[in-house]
Amino acid sequence: MAANTGAEPSNAPATRGRPRASSKAMLEEAASELFLENGYARTTIEQITQRAGVSRNTFFNYFSAKSDLLWIELDASLTALTDALVATPPETPPLDAVERALLVTARGFSAQRAPLVLTQYEVMGIDGELKAAGLARALAHADAIELFLSTRLAGPDAALTARAVALAVVGAAAAAVGRWAADGPDREPLEAYLARVVHPVVAGYGSDAPTPARRDPAIG
Incomplete structure (x- = not known):
């Protein structure tokens, strides 16, 4: 027993x-x-x-x-941006859609805690190679925007405009993120920083962006 x-x-x-x-x-x-x-x-x-x-x-x-652990927030923001662009109703003007998608993505970041890779990179010893990896990930956001615009713009310069807008707004967003991270725990929400710099870029392209012609339903 x-x-x-x-x-x-x-x-x-x-x-x-x-x-x-x-x-x-x-x-x-x-x-x-x-x-x-x-x-x-x-x-x-x-x-x-x-x-x-x-x-x-x-x-x-x-x-x-x-190294993936350094860029968790950046990778998550790419997914959020892509999802926001895909969810855009077809009647939304393309450049408005890009601006809104970026602002929606920004809401996923806490105002109280910026990613450590942005605020503590010196302490962590982030070197040039790792920064380059971060840049490649940031450029993936531009690729997502360019792909979206390529399906919404028309005309002989549509592809050029799509790439130019994508790089311009991502550059503006990167500047906003850098300023936001540097402003410390009393910072405003990231969305506010993005709104101030992305909107002028989008507005600057505004009337010049070649959009698909709308078909008159009366003509068929």
Whole structure:
């Protein structure tokens, strides 16, 4: 017979580690802490997973490389921007749609906490190579805007206009984000910064943007 240990039997299923739903957030938090404590270069994936209490395999379920953890907010904003553009009603003027989509995307950022990669890059030791990776991600936003405009503009210069507008508004947005991050915890919402610089750019192209001709329903 087995010895009676006196412990009450439990019907609850055994659990191991952290709930999967929290693993990504725990990795993000652990990485932020370690990047600030040790610097980016001296922080390893093993250290991140140990502090987060998850396995190395779990890390790679969410991220392809350590550098992905620097650009979480930027990657999320690309998804938000693309979704906002796709959701634009067809009757919305194309440049208005771009402006609105950027403002909607900006609402996803907390006014109280800017991404650490923007405010603590010196502490974390972010070098030129990593900054270039961030630039490539920012340019992906321009690509998304250009793709959207290419389906909404018409005329011989439509492709050129789509690219020019995309680069101009992303450049303006980048300047706004930089100023917003530098203004500290008492900053206004990012949306306010973007509105001040993106609108003049969009308005400047406004009447010159070649839009598809509207078909008169009476003509058929």
